[in-house]
Amino acid sequence: MDESYESDSAECLALLATDPSRCQELPHMRPACWDAMTFVMSELQEARPDAFNLERLDVDTWRWRNQLLGIEQEFVYGDDRTLPTDPLRFIAPQVQDDLVLLDQREGSLWADAGVVTAAADWSMRFDVGMSFLEIHGPVPRVHPAGVVDRAQEFLMRLQPGEAYRRTNWTMTVGRRLDTATETYPEWGPDRRLVLGQDIGTRLHLRVEVQHLVRLPSSGAVLFLIRTYLLPLQDIARVPAWRDRLAAVLAELPQDMADYKGIARYRHAAVDWLRSAA
Amino acid sequence: MSGSPAVCLRVAQIDQVTAGVRQIVLQDPDGRRLPGYAPGSHLTVTAGGKRNAYSLTGSGIAPDDYRISVLRTRGGEGSGWLHDSLRVGDLLPVEGPRSAFPFELASTRSLLVAAGIGVTPILSHLRAARIWGRPVEVVYGYRPGAAAHLDEVRELAGPDLVEAPGRAALAQALLERLACQPWGTHAYACGPTAVLELFTATARDAGWPPVRLHVEHFQAPELAPGRPFAALLRRTGVQLAVPSGTSLLEAALDAGVDVPNLCRRGVCGQCLVPVAGGRVDHRDLVLDETERQAHTSMLACVSRAADDHLELDL
Numbered sequence: 001m002d003e004s005y006e007s008d009s010a011e012c013l014a015l016l017a018t019d020p021s022r023c024q025e026l027p028h029m030r031p032a033c034w035d036a037m038t039f040v041m042s043e044l045q046e047a048r049p050d051a052f053n054l055e056r057l058d059v060d061t062w063r064w065r066n067q068l069l070g071i072e073q074e075f076v077y078g079d080d081r082t083l084p085t086d087p088l089r090f091i092a093p094q095v096q097d098d099l100v101l102l103d104q105r106e107g108s109l110w111a112d113a114g115v116v117t118a119a120a121d122w123s124m125r126f127d128v129g130m131s132f133l134e135i136h137g138p139v140p141r142v143h144p145a146g147v148v149d150r151a152q153e154f155l156m157r158l159q160p161g162e163a164y165r166r167t168n169w170t171m172t173v174g175r176r177l178d179t180a181t182e183t184y185p186e187w188g189p190d191r192r193l194v195l196g197q198d199i200g201t202r203l204h205l206r207v208e209v210q211h212l213v214r215l216p217s218s219g220a221v222l223f224l225i226r227t228y229l230l231p232l233q234d235i236a237r238v239p240a241w242r243d244r245l246a247a248v249l250a251e252l253p254q255d256m257a258d259y260k261g262i263a264r265y266r267h268a269a270v271d272w273l274r275s276a277a
Numbered sequence: 278m279s280g281s282p283a284v285c286l287r288v289a290q291i292d293q294v295t296a297g298v299r300q301i302v303l304q305d306p307d308g309r310r311l312p313g314y315a316p317g318s319h320l321t322v323t324a325g326g327k328r329n330a331y332s333l334t335g336s337g338i339a340p341d342d343y344r345i346s347v348l349r350t351r352g353g354e355g356s357g358w359l360h361d362s363l364r365v366g367d368l369l370p371v372e373g374p375r376s377a378f379p380f381e382l383a384s385t386r387s388l389l390v391a392a393g394i395g396v397t398p399i400l401s402h403l404r405a406a407r408i409w410g411r412p413v414e415v416v417y418g419y420r421p422g423a424a425a426h427l428d429e430v431r432e433l434a435g436p437d438l439v440e441a442p443g444r445a446a447l448a449q450a451l452l453e454r455l456a457c458q459p460w461g462t463h464a465y466a467c468g469p470t471a472v473l474e475l476f477t478a479t480a481r482d483a484g485w486p487p488v489r490l491h492v493e494h495f496q497a498p499e500l501a502p503g504r505p506f507a508a509l510l511r512r513t514g515v516q517l518a519v520p521s522g523t524s525l526l527e528a529a530l531d532a533g534v535d536v537p538n539l540c541r542r543g544v545c546g547q548c549l550v551p552v553a554g555g556r557v558d559h560r561d562l563v564l565d566e567t568e569r570q571a572h573t574s575m576l577a578c579v580s581r582a583a584d585d586h587l588e589l590d591l
Contacts, residue, residue, distance in 0.1 A: 159376070161312065216312050217315060219379045
């Protein structure tokens, strides 16, 4: 939770209204979606008991209160009719992370449900139902090293109660959370138009803080992605960050720069960061 | 990384389910909400100095308590202690829940096979199937008069239950029920090793793909003591002598080498260690064929050197 909680929530709701396909769910994932919703509610309550409250009223009935967004909802666990919308879509705008659910079967993980409104140049609608290996197919270099296979093995052994965090990064032109494949015509051209002194204010480092959690009752893996955007001019204020980002951008292999979609402007960004020293 | 550290839960209730089976109901001593668990999960219970895994019998959704049903086994120190010494109000050290016998969410129908006290995880799966309205059929093989939770299974399963009193009836029921399941069904079985072998063989003969069959070993197959071998721990240079009848895990722990472990029966996968040299005689139920052929990892609790020497990346 941070100062953009309310505005991020409004943005997520608006996007889901314009493009409902950002919410995807294969029918067998309904128990996992209920599990994910109540897990997220419990986590929110744990983090901010003053703002969030999940209370069990009787054997089946629960009450959820989100004071920050003014939401109060009673529901019967597992009964879709007791929520205004399906469970994953109900909770997604109440948390600043994107949510992806991975089903585990036949020795693989499958991205069988998710609500993603801040995709970094990918599409939940396109990826739904794909295996973990298929989703990571376009990532250069990692396959010969067996990185994706081993990551999947690791995740498949994840036990309830364990949580792991990793980060991922790319760059975005403008303070724009939604860079999904669906809206490429809106943001794609910007990548050619970022130049000169604009770079400091318009070009953002995009960092994803990802959490991986084994959900208790369904056994599905919940993958949470929280996206942070910081303009280069802010990064340049911390010399260690400025130097490190310049060094990483300068030495990034070409295929990785192409994959991240930053090839057009990365050298201009390096020049800008170094001249800001 | 051993998922869940031991906690103490309070014994809230004890019920004699059958002459040989006790149900133990556990709650958080401070009245906190217990975590949910996947159907088919187990708790590892420390009882009378022994650690044993017991299946949880609830649906796993927002549980008010954890329920296990313990069969008194001949010579079983843990189960004997749970039957004779445990009282309501006692604190019992448990680890978990851990999920090692999960339900396949994507399946369109389930055939649940229980034999004897193997009914415990099947009851859990049956409850979850009823909550979510999943099509299910149950085959329950038992000795007449000694069937734990039979009333609950009957009530939950209704017309979808095939009862098989005695081993011959169970073999017949498996033959019939495995032959007539629609495409897309997954079959789950828990029971003694002999029943699981019968289940697997009958299913294979009926044309079931292995990926649709799921078994829970509550009794690990008896393993031969194995030949002695030497294990070199490459990072520390420690040389372990592993005698016949002693596991690599025991030898390592005795030498002060910390290897995370849990079931010690080749089932849970906790004690997986990296192998840097030598060939492995794999005797676990965790690794798949590719992993076995690679000879790059092994479960220290049951697997041994195929020859007389192994090198470990420890």
